[in-house]
Structures are given as structure tokens and as C-alpha cells.
Amino acid sequence: MPKHKGTEKLRLWATRRLSELREEVERERARRSGGGRPGMFVEKAGAGQVVLIGPTNSGKSSIVARLTNAKVTISPLPYGTQAPVPGMMTYLDVQLQLVDTPPLINPDGSVNSRVVALARNADVIALVIGLDSPEPRRDLDVSLRALEDRGVAYSLEKGFVRVERRTQGGIAFTYRGTPRFTEEEARRLLNSYRVYNALVEVSGPATLDDLEEAIFSAKVYKPAFVIFNKADLPSAESRAREAASALPKDVQWVLASAVTGVGLSSVGPVAYRLLNIKRIYTKKPGQPPSPEPLVVSADATVREIAERISPSLARSMKYAKIWGRGAKYGGQRVGPDYVPQDGDILEIR
Numbered sequence: 001m002p003k004h005k006g007t008e009k010l011r012l013w014a015t016r017r018l019s020e021l022r023e024e025v026e027r028e029r030a031r032r033s034g035g036g037r038p039g040m041f042v043e044k045a046g047a048g049q050v051v052l053i054g055p056t057n058s059g060k061s062s063i064v065a066r067l068t069n070a071k072v073t074i075s076p077l078p079y080g081t082q083a084p085v086p087g088m089m090t091y092l093d094v095q096l097q098l099v100d101t102p103p104l105i106n107p108d109g110s111v112n113s114r115v116v117a118l119a120r121n122a123d124v125i126a127l128v129i130g131l132d133s134p135e136p137r138r139d140l141d142v143s144l145r146a147l148e149d150r151g152v153a154y155s156l157e158k159g160f161v162r163v164e165r166r167t168q169g170g171i172a173f174t175y176r177g178t179p180r181f182t183e184e185e186a187r188r189l190l191n192s193y194r195v196y197n198a199l200v201e202v203s204g205p206a207t208l209d210d211l212e213e214a215i216f217s218a219k220v221y222k223p224a225f226v227i228f229n230k231a232d233l234p235s236a237e238s239r240a241r242e243a244a245s246a247l248p249k250d251v252q253w254v255l256a257s258a259v260t261g262v263g264l265s266s267v268g269p270v271a272y273r274l275l276n277i278k279r280i281y282t283k284k285p286g287q288p289p290s291p292e293p294l295v296v297s298a299d300a301t302v303r304e305i306a307e308r309i310s311p312s313l314a315r316s317m318k319y320a321k322i323w324g325r326g327a328k329y330g331g332q333r334v335g336p337d338y339v340p341q342d343g344d345i346l347e348i349r
């Protein structure tokens with residue numbers, strides 16, 4: 001990488017990421033040679049993986065125990081959870097995977113990079129903060145900084161860029177918000193790194209620095225929300241409100257108690273929304289819709305949904321009939337580029 005002032009930050013990221021990956025390789029080697037370290041990666045299941053992270057004793061294990069069938073260890077002693085434990089919960093009629101994790105912050109105050117790795121690999125991050133802590137706001141800040149410093153962005157408010165390299169087609173841009181750079185500047189930077197073909201997705205007021213990070217994929221965006229737990233304790237709500245005041249606007253929070261169960265019913269809907277998916281009930285002509293939905297990305301078109309069923313259906317389809325929120329009237333006829341809504345019934349012809 002060219003050495004100039006603008007790449008200082010980037011070199012820092014690259015160095016840190018490199019040492020994280022080295023650690024990971026070391027651990028994997030130790031594990032293979034029978035080192036007996038508990039496995040750290042959790043195979044995804046269901047419509048999305050929601051990883052619960054946070055300081056020790058905030059109630060991550062208790063929440064996973066309440067919402068899923070998982071066998072977790074709940075302990076009043078700190079650092080009770082050593083390895084990630086997945087469990088499944090049903091929301092609407094889709095299965096969401098919740099993952100309990102060891103504490104994000106080690107006893108010596110350092111960050112557990114294995115937990116950051118789990119968050120990096122998640123579909124959605126749920127940050128659990130215990131309201132019994134002397135300083136919930138500090139816990140929140142420390143946890144969010146741990147993610148940010150290790151290249152996990154949890155908010156799009158400050159701007160974010162994703163660069164997907166391609167083999168042809170030049171450089172194309174998509175925007176959600178207005179960046180702080182011109183396409184001309186972006187092209188020049190990309191070209192200086194010998195990137196000539198790429199899809200550049202720009203969110204919020206992103207800068208050229210953000211673009212530069214994205215070229216090396218040092219950074220990922222993970223939608224996140226905060227669970228303030230232990231709502232059963234005195235003045236919980238005002239303490240949660242105070243801590244949450246520092247959150248970016250696109251990071252939602254919920255107030256819950258793993259002991260009384262209050263507020264936990266928000267976890268499913270908030271996680272579902274952040275997963276950016278939709279349920280489509282397909283049907284054959286003259287038959288009732290399938291009881292199990294097809295889960296696809298929220299912006300999927302009729303053609304993409306057909307593709308999921310079978311490539312030959314996608315090729316041969318002429319039109320579809322649709323019922324539900326995405327239809328003007330039941331049985332409306334729509335084309336392959338139509339975007340159905342969550343919960344719609346679709347008959348592909």
C-alpha cells in the first residue's frame with residue numbers, strides 16, 4: 001500500500017487484523033492437534049443468526065435460556081460462559097438462531113477477539129447490557145468501541161462503504177445517503193490500488209477513508225441492537241434511557257428482563273427487521289399455499305424467488321399472481337421484476 005499520511009489508520013487496521021488472523025490460525029492448529037479448546041465458530045441455522053454479546057453477567061445466557069431450547073450455563077459468578085452456545089427461537093413462522101457467547105471483555109479489561117470474530121460472522125448483533133452495573137453507559141461505550149476498533153461497524157449513520165470486486169464492468173456506485181467524495185475521487189483512489197472493476201455500495205456520509213478501508217475489506221457492517229437487561233431492578237428504565245442517549249439513531253434498544261420475561265417479546269421483531277428478510281408463501285394453481293414460508297432477502301423480486309425454487313422455473317416463468325400486503329387486490333397479476341412484501345402469497349405461472 002502506498003505510504004502516506006492518509007494510509008496510517010489503514011496500516012493500523014491491517015496490522016491488527018493480521019495479528020487476529022494469526023491468533024485464529026494458531027488456535028485452529030492447537031485445536032486440530034487435540035489442544036481441547038472449545039470450538040468457537042457456530043454453524044448458522046434458520047433464517048438468521050443473532051449473536052448476543054456483552055460484558056460478563058449482563059444476562060446473555062439467561063436471555064438465550066428464556067428464548068430458546070439451548071442448554072446454557074447461567075451463573076452469578078462472572079465469566080460463567082466459556083464457549084458459544086446456539087439455540088433456536090421461532091418468530092412469526094421462521095426460525096432464528098440465537099447464540100450465547102463468552103464475555104466480550106476479559107477480566108483484565110482487554111477485548112476477547114474470539115467474541116468479536118463471532119460478531120463479525122453474525123447476521124445481527126444483540127449487545128446485552130446489565131442495568132445492575134454501576135455504569136451501564138460505560139459498559140455500552142466499551143463494548144461498542146471493542147467492535148468499532150476491530151472493524152465491525154454497527155451503525156450506518158457515520159457512513160459506510162462496501163466494495164465488491166468484479167472481473168469486468170468498470171466501477172459502479174449505489175447510494176443510500178450522500179458521500180463526502182465525488183465519483184471522480186473515488187475512481188482515482190480505487191485505481192491507485194489497481195481496482196478497475198467493482199461495485200461500490202455507499203451508505204450515509206461516507207468519506208474517502210471509509211472507501212479505502214473497504215478496499216481491503218478491513219471493515220464489515222453488522223446491524224445491531226441493544227438489550228438493556230434486568231429491567232426488574234429499581235430505576236432500570238431511566239438508567240437505560242440515560243445510557244442509550246449516546247447511541248446512534250439507527251441502533252435500536254429494548255428494555256427487558258430475563259427474570260420476569262418483560263420486554264423479551266421485542267427481541268424477535270427487532271432482530272427480524274434487522275435481518276432484512278421476508279417470508280413468501282408459494283402456492284401451486286388450485287392448491288393452498290405452503291405452510292412453511294420461503295425466506296428470502298427483503299428486496300427479492302419474483303424472478304429471484306422463482307430462482308430459489310428452481311432455475312428452470314425462473315427461466316420459464318411468465319408472470320405471477322400475488323395475495324397479501326404487496327398486492328393491490330387478491331390475485332393481482334405481476335411480472336418477474338415485481339417485489340413482493342413480507343408474508344405475501346405467490347403463485348408463479
Ligand SMILES: Nc1nc2c(ncn2[C@@H]2O[C@H](COP(=O)(O)OP(=O)(O)O)[C@@H](O)[C@H]2O)c(=O)[nH]1
Binds near residue numbers: 060075081
Ligand atoms: N435481576 C435480574 N437478574 C438477572 C437477569 N438476567 C440475568 N440475571 C442474573 O445475572 C447473573 C448473570 O446472568 P448470566 O445469564 O449468566 O449472564 P452472562 O454472563 O451475560 O451470560 C445471574 O445471576 C442471573 O440470574 C434479570 O433480568 N434480572
Ligand SMILES: [Mg+2]
Binds near residue numbers: 060101102
Ligand atoms: Mg453467560
